[in-house]
Amino acid sequence: MAIDMSNAIGVEVPASEQVPGAPGELPPDRRRGFQLPALFGPGLLRAGVFAVLGYLLGHWFGNLLASGYQQVTNSGDNNTSIILGYLGGTIGWVAGIGVLAYPLFKMTGKEELLAPQRRAGTSRYFKYTLDHKVVGIQYMVGMIVYFLTAGLLALAVRTELLSPTSHVFGPGVYIEIVGEHGTMMMMMMTSVVVGPFGNYLVPLMIGAKRMAFPRLEALSFWLTPAAYVILLSSLWLGGFPTGWTGYATLSIQAGQGMDAYVVAFGVMAVSIILAGFNIIVTVINLRAPGLTWGRLPVFVWGVMTTSFLMVLATPVLFGGLYMLAMDRTVQTSFFTDTLGGSSYLWENLFWFFGHPEVYILALPGFAIVLEMLPVFCRKPIFAQKVAIAGMVGVSSLSFFVWQHHLFDSGINPDMRPLFMLTTELISIPTGFIFLVGMGTLWKARIRLTVPMMFCMGFFFNFLLGGISGVFLSDVPADTTAHGSFFVMAHFHYTIMGGLLFAFFGGLYYWLPKMTGRTMNQRLGKWNFITMFVFFNSTFLPLFAVGELGQPRRVFEYAKRLQTLNDWVSISAFLLGFAILLFVINLVWSMIIKPVATVENPWHSRGLEWQTTSPPPPGNFERIPIVLASPYEYGNPEALPVSDLLSPGRAPVAANGANTPTGQATTAGPDTERTS
Amino acid sequence: MTDLADVTGAAPPPIPPDAEEGLALSAAIGSIWTGSRLLIGACSFLYAAFAFTFFYLRSLNSHGLWHPEEQHPSLLIGTSATVVLLGAALLHYYGVWRLRNGLNLDWRVAAITALGLGVLSVGLQVYQLTRLNFYPGSSGYASVFVGWVPVHVTLLLGALYWLETLVARSLRVRNAWRGRGDLGGAVTPEATRLRASLDAFNYFYIYLALVGVAFWFLFYVID
Known part of the structure; x- marks a missing residue:
């Protein structure tokens, strides 16, 4: 309908004049006037x-x-x-x-050109910056702080559940802690991959020098600390009794702590939309020449499909939160049945976001492990197009399953089979992605590095989480398991056992790229082993606890379940210790005893590894031309992934190994095709 | 961008620095195009939440309180706000069409008028909220109406901010491009970017006006 103005015919300005400052092009405007002291x-x-x-x-x-x-x-x-x-x-x-x-x-009609961010040092991480790499690190630290805070709240929950009769907290405080833990984790998990890895790695992986909208990118991060503080402040206002789902009409009747939930989640929703928006626009428009859709790294595909969910599903949550805020302030009656509203309206709006949210959490985990698998298996991804089709299928179908959360809360019974079917259908594309992972592992000579261990842990945990999810999509099974610890165990297996294991694997894999420093591998292995053992020790018994009838969000339980609960609580404390190992490793390897990484320590063909670690401002000396897929491991006829040849670096070998010159490597290149 | 290089054979020569500027420009224009369409997609889901709410509460009619007979917002003010907004969007569309034919002044007048009409539409919608004969929580209909207007007004204000920056920029740079075709014709990177932004804005403004018409039907015709 609108007119395409980009190719309007007019007076040609000579090319010589098209540089900033030349007569045809305008120099960047500078801000003038009184300069505030640095403190202000x-x-x-x-x-x-x-x-x-x-x-x-x-x-x-x-x-x-x-x-x-x-x-x-x-x-x-x-x-x-x-x-x-x-x-x-x-x-x-x-x-x-x-x-x-x-x-x-x-607004004054002036325009600033984007200048490269040349500020070095730690102070840049505490400032508003347009450098996607700095924003990525800011996100990473922010998400780890979120995660540790919410993790401590989880330990408080498990402390209370040590005994069915002796209490550390009252029922009110207990539900506040549960709600705070759940909301903080879900808010954080939404951005845990797209925030740090998406912002940092996507431009590098697509051969771009920056994100499409760097200011929006920075804003999307700086909203997250605000959401964090607001959500935490809820505890000083009496918390919120609804858990992370915020069900009406309890959410309308709740005290002022509920206001913190509404605003924090709303602010985070805006952040999520902006982050996803930026990723999509960047991937579509800033890909380097030669980077066709078929050559696009699977990680970028995963982040992009996730971003579509973020951009399209989150506005509905935002709308629901806005209506809740209106009900609580100007006394509208969206969710009040007696005044023409309906509490089920909230359930529909919330879960229309809430179920795509599950895949917002799952897809980036798959994207990370599928990106790492070929590197450590030294063979191409098995059926890469099927994995991408699976990602697109999951993200599309996820908009049609939300009503299964209402199976037990008043849905028209005739609608149940339809949503049972759509929910079970979504396990098919999910299965595609899982099988692509298995196919890549098949007959591979696996390098069991720390990132690879986390990949294997991911597949084991997600299998249990996924299969238990199929039970819950079935109406008769869901009727017995609904609202129990079975559901809790299921989603912790998919989110913590899936996404977080992938996230930790990603950190071990890409931190050398992001910081130029390498994590301690021995501590990393202990970190994985303890985390894997104690994660399963914590959550596997909860399936049984749920089947035996213990409901979620209740601080008392039947005495016969104490042994299982104590086992789970002690395992949870040990799981906390395993995560503490990661923090110790991070601080030790990055700050106290930093060890410089070698160039491309994993011998990856990925474009992000074709520049220095950490990358310079602007990422690449020039925009690369992409020549081949990044997964052609073991193919002796494969072209190098790009035409880049940074100073002091060896060319990317045709067999897929990027052999550093004169540098020791942590593992020898293994280019033998094994299947 | 990806069709700029033939990469089927041996490694092509590296991209020269001045070609990188061309790539950056085409990326910027593409980003504006994609971003505006994506913005429309995100806003559509937000509006869809309200449309869903409208039909959901209407079909439930809890306690017979979907829409009591006596509750009606002013048809005159509501229709005026919608018509003014639609007129503003169409006027701007026409102005852009004139700009493409080299008539820069026509676009500036149309844009400034569209800006003023947009502000008028916002003012009318806010004024209407102060003249309602029902309370926000008196029915389902009342809630949806009182909830929807501030959302629409906020998005409209965002669009008007966008238009204001375009007009301000075009006024500031008009001397630099005079004799070169001004905004409608100059072939500088910035002029090309500004025109792409104008095109994107055009889409978004028309979209908001059409949403206004759609919800006018919901609130005044279907109700």
């Missing part, structure tokens, strides 16, 4: 001050608006002031960090 410049300090001021301003405005409402005077709870306070705080935070400077500058 964009940064964490100013962001903190602005966040507090924004909160106070929003809170005051909310009181001004709503303090006279009968609802407020009767209950003493002014949800409007809390929600506006949080929103004001978030706006103050992003303004303080420097996000709003450019949009305001742009």
Whole structure:
């Protein structure tokens, strides 16, 4: 409908004039005027001050608006002031960090060109930056902090469940902790791969020098600390009793801690949409010449299909959260049956996001392991196109399964078979992806490095999680297992056993690329072994606990289940110790005793390994031309993956090994085709 | 971008630096195109949440409180806001068409007018919220209506911000491109980017206007 203006005919400006500063092209505008002292410049300090001021301003405005409402005077709870306070705080935070400077500058008609970010040192990680690599590291640290916080809350849950009768927490505090743990984990997990690895690696893997919209990328990260603080602050406001699912009408009746849930999840939703949006646009438009869709790394495919889910499903969650906020503030009745609304409306809106969310979590895990498998099997991915078709199939079908979460809560019984069918159908493309992994492993001479161990752990855990999921998609089985620890064990197997194992494997694999330093392999192996053993020791018995009738989110249970619960709790503490090993390894290898990595330590053909570690500003000295698939291991006739030949680096050998010159390697290249 | 190199044979020569600028420009234009369509996709799912809510609550009619007879927002104000927005979008579309024919001033006048009409539409919608004869929680219909308007207004304000930056930029650079075809004709990278952004905005503005028409049907015709 609109007119394509990109090829308008007009007066040609000579090429010589098309450089910045030449008569035909405009020089970048510079901001002039009074310069603030560095202390008050964009940064964490100013962001903190602005966040507090924004909160106070929003809170005051909310009181001004709503303090006279009968609802407020009767209950003493002014949800409007809390929600506006949080929103004001978030706006103050992003303004303080420097996000709003450019949009305001742009309103005057001025334009800043993107300059390479040349600031070095640790301070750049605490600033608003347009360098996708810095944003990737910021995300990585942020997600680890999220994960550790939510993990400590999980240990608190298991502490309470040590005994069915003696209590550490009351029932109210217990449900607050459960809700906080679940919400923080789910919010974090959504971005755990796309945030750190997507932002850092996608431009490198597609031969681009940056992301398509670097400012949106930076904003998507800087919203996450705001969401983290807001969600944690819920504990000071009495928490929220609904768990991460926020079911109405309990969510409307809950105290002010629920406001924190609404705003934190809403802020995170915006962050998720922006992150996914940027990834899709970048992959479609910034691929290097020669990087056809068939040559696109499977990791990029996985992140892109995930991003589509993020961009399309999350707005529905945002809409639902907005309606919840409206119900709690201006007294609309979206979710109140007696006033023309319906509590089931929330369940539909929430799960329309919530079930694609499950695949937002699963697909990046598969993407990571499928990216690593050929490297450590030294053979191409088995049936790569089938894996990609599986990813596209999973992401498409995931929009048609959400009603299975309503099997036991009032869905029209005639609709159950339909959604049982769609849910069971989705196991087919998921199975495709799993079988592609198995096919790649078939008859391979596996290098059992730490990342590869996590890949193997992923497949074992996901198999159990996936199969137990098929049970839950079946209406009769779901009717008995619904709301029990069986469901809890199932999704922990898919999310923690699947996604997080892949995430840890990815960290061991790509941290040398991101930091130029290598993780301690011995500690890494202990990290994997303890994590794998204690993860299974924690969650496998929970299937039995659930089948024996213990419900989720309840702080007391039948005495006959104490032995199993104690076993699980002790295993959970040991699992915490296993994760502590990772933190120790990270701090030791990256900060205390850093060991420089060799170039391309895994002998990968991936484009991201064809530049230095860590990559320079701009990633590549020039845009590469991609010549072949990155997975042609063992094919003696394969072209090198690209035409890049960085100084001091050997050419990419035709057989797939990128042999460093004069450098020791951690493992010898194994180019023999084994199948 | 990927069709720029034939990579079936031996390694081609590296891309020269000035060709990299061309690649960057085509990537920027493609990003604007893809981004605007993706934005429309994301907004469609947000609007779909409200459309779903409308039909879901309407079909349930809990306690007979979907839409009591006496609850009607002002038809005059609602229709005016929708028509003004639609007019603004069509006017801008026409202005862009004129720009493509080299009539830069026509586009500037159309864009500034479309900006003003957009602000007027926002004002009318906000004003309408203050003149309702029902409370937000008095029925399902009332909730959907009171909930939807601020969302539409917010997205509309975002679009108007976008248009304002385009107009401001075109005014600031008009002297530099004078004699070279101005915005509609200059073949500089920035002019090409600005035109691509204009094209993307055009799509989005028309989209918002059509959404306004669709929800006008829901609220005033189907109700």
